[in-house]
Amino acid sequence: MDHRYNGQTTVQGAKDALTLDNAYRYCRQISKQHAKTFYLATLFLPKRQQNPIFAIYALLRTVDDLVDLAEDKLANGEITRGEINEMLEGWKTRLKRCYAGEIERDPIMMAWHDTLKTHAIPIELPLDLMDGVAMDIEFKKFRTFDELYVYCYKVASVVGLMTSEIFGYSDRQALQHAIDLGIAMQLTNILRDIGEDIDRGRIYLPMEDLERFNYSEEEFMKKTMNQNFLELMKFQIERARSYYHSSEKGIPMLEKESRFAVMISSENYGNILKAIEENGYDVFSRRAYRSLYQKISTIPAIWYKTRAS
Numbered sequence: 001m002d003h004r005y006n007g008q009t010t011v012q013g014a015k016d017a018l019t020l021d022n023a024y025r026y027c028r029q030i031s032k033q034h035a036k037t038f039y040l041a042t043l044f045l046p047k048r049q050q051n052p053i054f055a056i057y058a059l060l061r062t063v064d065d066l067v068d069l070a071e072d073k074l075a076n077g078e079i080t081r082g083e084i085n086e087m088l089e090g091w092k093t094r095l096k097r098c099y100a101g102e103i104e105r106d107p108i109m110m111a112w113h114d115t116l117k118t119h120a121i122p123i124e125l126p127l128d129l130m131d132g133v134a135m136d137i138e139f140k141k142f143r144t145f146d147e148l149y150v151y152c153y154k155v156a157s158v159v160g161l162m163t164s165e166i167f168g169y170s171d172r173q174a175l176q177h178a179i180d181l182g183i184a185m186q187l188t189n190i191l192r193d194i195g196e197d198i199d200r201g202r203i204y205l206p207m208e209d210l211e212r213f214n215y216s217e218e219e220f221m222k223k224t225m226n227q228n229f230l231e232l233m234k235f236q237i238e239r240a241r242s243y244y245h246s247s248e249k250g251i252p253m254l255e256k257e258s259r260f261a262v263m264i265s266s267e268n269y270g271n272i273l274k275a276i277e278e279n280g281y282d283v284f285s286r287r288a289y290r291s292l293y294q295k296i297s298t299i300p301a302i303w304y305k306t307r308a309s
Helices: 020-034 036-042 047-075 081-099 107-115 124-134 145-167 173-192 194-199 207-212 217-221 227-248 256-278 292-297 299-308
Strands: none
Touching: 020 036, 020 047, 020 107, 036 047, 036 256, 036 292, 047 081, 047 107, 047 124, 047 145, 081 107, 081 124, 124 145, 145 173, 145 256, 173 194, 173 227, 173 256, 207 217, 207 227, 217 227, 227 256, 256 292, 256 299, 292 299
């Protein structure tokens, strides 16, 4: 995948023959390559819903990758914060043009333009997403959970709100539960990636929680395993699970043909928390994950559960 710094993306070897089918195929490939749990779930969606979902994920991933790459260049003095902001503003401008009906020869923008013909996705949602990933550039510790919640909403919950417009729903209360699922998944990401984030000099857990369990920032950065850390992790896992439990209430509000895929995604992502527990809460030296076999083995029970709802 080619993320050029002028914000232009092209399908490798197919720039002169870019069609809508190729554009969606490009977005699908991004999802398949970078989000295996997410991609597995999308395979159980009806065909008419898959392409718009891939378009949403491709934009999310491309902007996120752009920021990650820019962060590395910023650390090496190869780029300035102002230049990074210009790149993000460039994506916002392109998105606004797309919403205005302009067709751009770019696979992601072509896919979005087509998606917007049949699905009303408020432009504020992808713009919030871009603001969310930008928070990683000017990273600041989260003093409270309320501050962390805002970050999780922008980088994850807005994705749930966008995809809800694709899935369809019978009750607008489903949107609040979609927000909860986004919070749950992002909290899961944060817990899984604690060790990697420490290596980048970052703590995503709220400082108030470290204080609550008498676990110092210095201990955190030194990857100290002790009883206080274990209690801190148990608390964080239960918090994430509370959001998963709330999100489940929204699944019966979705169109019936969408429920199975959403439940697969939720269940398999939530099981990362179980993997953390199985690893003895060691997120410093072990990355929690679920194998493909473990993911697939959940399908029969989830199928029965969604058919019964």
